[in-house]
Amino acid sequence: MRDFLPADKARRERVLAVIRERYRAHGFDEIETPVVEDYDRLHAGIGGDNEKLAFAVLKRGLDADGIRAAAETPADLSDLGLRYDLTVPLARFYASHRAELPTVFRSIQIAPVWRAERPQKGRYRQFVQCDIDIIGDATARAEAELVVASLDTLDALGLEGGSIRINDRRVLDGMLDAFGFTADERPGVLITIDKLDKVGPDGVVAELTARGASAPAVAAFEAFLRRPQTREYLPFGDAQIRKALPEGIDPELIAHLVGIGDAVAAARGGGEVPLVFDPFLVRGMGYYTGTIFELAHPSVDYSLGGGGRYDGMIGRFLGQQVPAVGFSIGFERIVDLVAAHEDAGATAIVLVHDRDVPVAELVAVKTALIAGGARVRLEQRTKNLKALLERAGADGYTAFALLSAGTPADALEIKPLG
Incomplete structure (x- = not known):
């Protein structure tokens, strides 16, 4: 958690102003939610590892005897927690206010979140997230709107040349089925696949073997990784996506991805689409159910944001399934890349x-x-x-x-x- 001197604060506010302006230009409306949510909501099994990093708020009115009596688990001592992201609060917000919102709701949330991280470069215990979400639209239009708005915002910040890696969790499931991994193996296999960029094919195969994953499935996956065409992602299109996947993937999923690419190409005036299909993109949040994205820029070797479709989350609060998809810009990473300068003419x-x-x-x-x-x-x-x-x-x-x-x-x- 950091203090900001006046010049740093002014710079951050200038970047935030650009982000807000571009998001609003694309038809999104800003909301605000409390910094705390119910403990049970934050630990409902949908936040992945982030749930382990949530700051809990001690119940009010507990004296020493009360703490000792209720100290079997952290949940016994806490009924609230600081939000670890903005997606869970948005799902609760929508469930609470659905009757007051349009059928397709386009949301902006720009606010701090808290995680009990081990402090290190680029990781903080308090940081700002800049989210846009579309609730109520199950079509590729929603993903295309998010991608176009995010790339436009990056351009407006002077960070032209960005691209978005894209995949679908259902495609990943289809791949694991094709290789022969069992349903029980799947969570651990995905954790390992997510390390591909860091440890390479040899490291992934070694870790899968060490995990005790099915030997025939590991062998089939290794053979797939060794194909030259498996890692050829550009240009973005039907033939390229099919070439990067094993046989048997649902063609409707491929058509959904291609539709996103076509819409983004049209919005940006044709030419090369700044999308990269990555069949090994995983993203760790447990609530993703479909399309997933990560924002990249050639100036850095880490992602500047990401998101995905989480169609199952709102139903947990509403009792009725509602499609939803979101994209979050990593503000703390982006603000360090934006040139420090005063507003033009000021x-x-x-x-x-x-x-x-x-x-x-x-x-x-x-x-x-x-x-x-x-x-x-x-x-x-x-x-x-x-x-x-x-x-x-x-x-x-x-x-x-x-x-x-x-x-x-x-x-x-x-x-x-x-």
Whole structure:
């Protein structure tokens, strides 16, 4: 959990403003949910490993005797927890407010979440997620809207050249069936396959063998991994997807993926589609039921976001199945890649005044500059003017002016910093 100095905070807010503006331009509406949810909801078996990282909130009113009496499990001591993502709260929100929402609801959520991570580079215990979700649309249109909006947002942030890896959990299930893995083996096999980019085919095969997975299934999977065409993903299309899969995959699933690609290509004016079919993309969240995505950029070797379809989640709260799909931009990773600069056309002025300038005069000059569209900070002149201006520049100010008693605002000489 971190503090942010003024310049860092301003930069984060500028990036958030771009994300909000692009999401809204694509027809999404922002909502807000509480930072806490019921403990049982956060530990309902749909959040995968994130459930283990959730911060629990101790029940109010427990004294020492009450804690000792109820201390058999963490759930006995807690009835609430800090949200570990924004998807579970959205599902609860939709179930609570469905009658007040449109049939197809396009949601924006931009807010902090909390996980009891081991702090390390790029991983924090409190971080911001930027989610867009579409609830009530089971067609490829929903995925296409999310992909187009996410790529557009990346472009607007100056990070052109991004691409989205795409797969489908049902395709993964079909692959594991084709190789001969049993239903009991499947969770562990998926965990291992998810490491393919890190450990390579040899490492995956070794780990599957060490797990005790079915030897014929491991051999069939290894043979599939060794095919040159298995790892040839581009360009995105029907023939390329079929070439990267074993025989027997449901053609309707392939058609669904191709439909997403066609829609994205049309939205972006044709040409090469910035989608990459990856048959080994897994994503660890247990609630994904269909299409899954990860956002990549050539400047870094890690993902900048992702998401997928979670058609079964809302039904847990509503008692009626509702299709849903979402995409989350990894704000903490993206904000470090966006060039730090002031908004175009904005002027941020440090008004350096002599000690004897009357307060009324200071405030009047400052107000006149603000009325002209500038951001203004007052600083009393010091002996080391250079150090004062360097600090102002570090805080994001772009210009300065020196004010002596009796100087009107229209007579100020405003000079650029640096």
